[in-house]
Amino acid sequence: MDFFRFDLALPPPSPAYVPIRIRSLLFDGIRRLRCGRGGQVGQHRLDSTALPIGVGDDRTLRRHGTLKPMSVRVRFAPSPTGKLHIGALRTVFFVHLFAKKHGGQNILRIEDTDRTRYNPESEREFIETLAWVGIEFDEGPHIGGPNAPYRQSERKEAGIYQEHIDRLLELGHAYKAFETSQELEEMREFQTINKQPTGYFGGSWRDANPEQVEAEIAAGKPYVIRQRIPRDRKIVVQDGIRGRIEFESNNLPDPVLIKADGMPTYHFAAMVDDHLMGTTHIFRGEEWLPSSPIHWLLFEQFGWTPPVFIHCSVIVGADGKKLSKRHGATRVLDYGAQGYLKGPLKNFIALIGWSPGDEREIMTEEELVEAFDLKGLQTSPGKFDIEKLKWMNGSAIRAMDPEELLEALLALVHDPYTAQYWEEFEDENPMPNKPPIDGKVILHRLRLLGGAAQRDRAYLLEAVKLEQERVQTLVDFGEACEFFLVDEVHMEQKAVDKWLKQPHVPALLDWIIAKLDESADTSVERFDAILKEFQTNAGMEKLGPVVHPTRVALTGKTVGPGLFELMSVLGADRIRARIARARTFIS
RNA sequence: GGCCCGGUCGUCUAGCGGUCCAGGACGCCGCCCUUUCACGGCGGAGAUCGCGGGUUCGAUUCCCGUCCGGGCUACCA
Numbered sequence: 191m192d193f194f195r196f197d198l199a200l201p202p203p204s205p206a207y208v209p210i211r212i213r214s215l216l217f218d219g220i221r222r223l224r225c226g227r228g229g230q231v232g233q234h235r236l237d238s239t240a241l242p243i244g245v246g247d248d249r250t251l252r253r254h255g256t257l258k259p260m261s262v263r264v265r266f267a268p269s270p271t272g273k274l275h276i277g278a279l280r281t282v283f284f285v286h287l288f289a290k291k292h293g294g295q296n297i298l299r300i301e302d303t304d305r306t307r308y309n310p311e312s313e314r315e316f317i318e319t320l321a322w323v324g325i326e327f328d329e330g331p332h333i334g335g336p337n338a339p340y341r342q343s344e345r346k347e348a349g350i351y352q353e354h355i356d357r358l359l360e361l362g363h364a365y366k367a368f369e370t371s372q373e374l375e376e377m378r379e380f381q382t383i384n385k386q387p388t389g390y391f392g393g394s395w396r397d398a399n400p401e402q403v404e405a406e407i408a409a410g411k412p413y414v415i416r417q418r419i420p421r422d423r424k425i426v427v428q429d430g431i432r433g434r435i436e437f438e439s440n441n442l443p444d445p446v447l448i449k450a451d452g453m454p455t456y457h458f459a460a461m462v463d464d465h466l467m468g469t470t471h472i473f474r475g476e477e478w479l480p481s482s483p484i485h486w487l488l489f490e491q492f493g494w495t496p497p498v499f500i501h502c503s504v505i506v507g508a509d510g511k512k513l514s515k516r517h518g519a520t521r522v523l524d525y526g527a528q529g530y531l532k533g534p535l536k537n538f539i540a541l542i543g544w545s546p547g548d549e550r551e552i553m554t555e556e557e558l559v560e561a562f563d564l565k566g567l568q569t570s571p572g573k574f575d576i577e578k579l580k581w582m583n584g585s586a587i588r589a590m591d592p593e594e595l596l597e598a599l600l601a602l603v604h605d606p607y608t609a610q611y612w613e614e615f616e617d618e619n620p621m622p623n624k625p626p627i628d629g630k631v632i633l634h635r636l637r638l639l640g641g642a643a644q645r646d647r648a649y650l651l652e653a654v655k656l657e658q659e660r661v662q663t664l665v666d667f668g669e670a671c672e673f674f675l676v677d678e679v680h681m682e683q684k685a686v687d688k689w690l691k692q693p694h695v696p697a698l699l700d701w702i703i704a705k706l707d708e709s710a711d712t713s714v715e716r717f718d719a720i721l722k723e724f725q726t727n728a729g730m731e732k733l734g735p736v737v738h739p740t741r742v743a744l745t746g747k748t749v750g751p752g753l754f755e756l757m758s759v760l761g762a763d764r765i766r767a768r769i770a771r772a773r774t775f776i777s
Numbered sequence: 778g779g780c781c782c783g784g785u786c787g788u789c790u791a792g793c794g795g796u797c798c799a800g801g802a803c804g805c806c807g808c809c810c811u812u813u814c815a816c817g818g819c820g821g822a823g824a825u826c827g828c829g830g831g832u833u834c835g836a837u838u839c840c841c842g843u844c845c846g847g848g849c850u851a852c853c854a
Binding site for chain 1: 778779780781782783784787788789790791792800801802803804811812813814815816817846847848849850851852853854
């Protein structure tokens with residue numbers, strides 16, 4: 191559907207006015223307004239379309255005048271201080287789905303207002319990772335756009351925030367404060383000891399007289415600019431998935447808008463930019479919920495129409511705590527290195543905290559776009575279940591065309607980050623009854639695949655086809671295909687003891703060699719016939735005693751693809767060599 | 778401490794006042810398929826819907842309280 195924006199001349203807000211006005215006038219999209227009995231007012235949720243303030247349907251248009259079409263504009267605005275982690279990926283993915291669903295634009299903006307935490311590597315990591323998972327932007331620092339620049343540090347240089355803070359200062363919604371950080375610290379200490387809410391509720395500057403302020407400036411004292419939070423009123427934030435959230439303005443300290451170094455804080459820069467860039471929906475983590483009233487207020491003080499705020503729940507680890515390495519990984523690139531495909535990764539992550547409303551789970555990106563709706567967004571935090579991701583990933587691998595699968599596998603093998611990841615890998619969370627995972631071994635096996643692809647790609651493809659339905663990750667192919675690729679397979683002691691030491695085995699191996707010499711036919715059917723003939727001749731009731739020793743002789747293992755298929759892929763030469771070697775294990 | 782958010786099987790979730798002694802999926806268990814392991818198919822165990830009140834003929838669904846969990850409480854985002 192289309193969104194429409196109209197500008198409402200809102201009278202100066204009063205405590206009673208705003209919520210009622212918003213509710214009764216602006217939100218034709220309110221789906222239900224539940225009232226308890228006895229006059230208790232219940233919670234209400236917005237309609238799935240969750241129109242922003244100032245946005246309505248045709249009826250609103252007729253009643254309230256001019257509307258101009260407004261398309262969805264959303265943004266991802268990370269702070270370049272570290273790696274792109276899985277929780278942030280989900281937020282961008284929601285943003286991406288939402289933009290695609292509504293044919294809107296998606297913008298990348300870099301929030302680098304904290305120079306002390308700025309990490310130049312980080313921005314590249316974000317862009318590269320996002321490119322890997324296939325999330326693209328319509329505007330951003332890497333591609334430019336009509337709202338450039340897209341880095342807040344550059345926007346600061348361009349004077350964008352200066353202009354806006356001046357306006358706020360003029361309007362009396364902001365003021366300069368000259369406390370030193372030490373003074374502020376003492377103030378907080380005092381508040382804590384006296385069990386008062388901590389924060390700056392005015393200090394000595396909120397109501398200082400202008401001469402005093404001028405004097406401090408003349409004396410060259412550093413200062414910050416704070417937002418003047420109106421007192422004694424209720425601030426109602428409309429959240430696109432949580433409904434209305436009320437805050438008592440007296441509980442809100444006056445936040446710093448411009449730091450002493452002249453840089454804006456998040457509160458200020460993000461809201462100014464969101465307005466300037468025409469953001470219609472702000473998707474962000476729920477950790478922003480407590481500061482949402484000051485953001486809402488900023489829009490009001492500027493006289494701007496606020497966007498829809500959507501506070502997404504967080505993803506937590508299996509223990510309910512913040513996601514950490516112990517539960518898999520936090521860094522998105524690590525999932526790639528571990529052999530997860532971007533498709534199922536996105537599919538899985540979307541399903542934590544969102545549901546299409548029906549019972550679909552495995553979905554293509556097109557289906558996700560089509561089904562995406564704010565209504566399906568979850569307000570409660572979700573735990574990250576790596577087992578389900580594995581299942582979904584395995585399912586995707588099975589659904590792939592083998593040639594395409596091999597491409598993906600080789601891309602992983604040749605990605606420099608794969609080597610880096612596994613070389614440094616330490617198993618922090620080993621399985622109870624298994625030895626810890628050795629990254630070096632994993633890497634070695636992956637390189638084996640790379641080498642095999644160069645020597646005999648067709649052979650590797652056949653091996654991949656046979657293992658396709660028994661792996662969960664791309665990395666699993668390393669171990670699964672290893673026996674195809676090495677000359678001397680690792681012979682598992684237990685397998686040797688159980689199957690190779692049986693009395694009929696030497697005759698069986700001789701038989702296979704003899705049959706191999708008879709004909710060059712190495713089809714699956716031929717091996718089927720060869721082994722069954724042996725079974726019949728030996729008068730065996732079951733095929734197992736024929737199949738299992740042969741498998742051990744050829745692969746060193748008791749598990750793997752169907753024996754006849756595997757023999758057909760191995761071919762006569764490899765079979766001969768392996769049987770010859772297997773004989774040395776018999777005695 | 779203050780403020781805010783959240784609470785359905787172990788996990789992700791469906792559920793919008795009766796169709797729910799709660800549906801699906803992962804995981805787990807069993808059976809089938811089968812030369813093994815997987816895949817696939819079938820079936821099973823598993824949630825007194827955090828707890829207590831209230832509203833209602835009727836509450837997982839609405840309201841209040843309470844408990845528990847989480848977040849915020851910076852010149853960080």
